[in-house]
């Protein structure tokens with residue numbers, strides 16, 4: 001007895017179509033292949049801005065996948081570069097190369113990525129901005145900070161805008177949830193140094209500069225239950241609105257969520 005052909009829900013003419021064996025199932029790999037390493041050329045022919053930006057975010061997420069921020073909640077590192085790009089875009093920056101450079105700005109400094117790799121994947125303009133935003137990691141902390149001050153006026157307006165957004169994101173995250181172990185003095189020292197850098201870069205994007213100025217004038221942080229001005233020289237008195245903001249660090253957590261109990265360092 002002949003067995004009937006398997007039923008199809010795709011209409012009768014599908015029954016007449018030649019049967020092709022199903023493709024072999026893909027073996028899941030523990031680590032997905034770095035699509036960005038396979039794809040090259042910059043940008044891909046005909047690639048739209050949205051696709052290009054997503055490819056850039058995917059590349060950066062891959063590179064930062066093992067890294068966490070220094071805050072108590074051990075936020076995934078990639079939140080920072082995405083946040084920096086979002087600050088620029090919400091300030092009206094539409095140059096896709098600047099947004100891509102923002103997403104990639106810490107890949108060379110903090111991962112094994114090279115400027116050449118970025119140039120290959122995303123083009124020379126993006127790679128040049130990223131290189132300008134990359135500190136010389138061979139310098140010790142204080143020298144690196146002086147070097148940022150020395151080089152800030154020499155940077156392109158594109159790189160200066162990324163620096164403004166980078167600092168704004170770092171400062172806002174310090175205000176909300178300072179890195180583990182940072183006391184008031186360290187927070188204030190970071191704010192004072194950051195202001196010197198952003199004052200130099202301010203003309204590249206007045207809207208971002210104005211946001212930073214507001215932050216310097218209003219930001220407080222809470223350490224051991226006490227409120228302190230983040231920038232001791234320019235900050236005004238503590239307002240109720242600011243107090244609420246400082247206290248809102250758990251606002252993004254759902255009820256029952258806990259911050260990571262133990263710092264993880266990579």
Ligand SMILES: Nc1nc2c(ncn2[C@@H]2O[C@H](COP(=O)(O)OP(=O)(O)O)[C@@H](OP(=O)(O)OP(=O)(O)O)[C@H]2O)c(=O)[nH]1
Pocket residue numbers: 068069070071135141166167169170171173174178179190
């Ligand atoms: N605010 C904040 N910063 C964090 C956090 N996690 C990591 N960082 C990074 O730490 C650096 C600031 O800490 P510092 O003590 O001043 O720098 P250092 O560890 O490299 O010496 C910043 O990078 P940088 O390259 O040294 O300075 P920048 O040029 O990005 O400002 C910032 O991106 C976090 O949770 N909050």
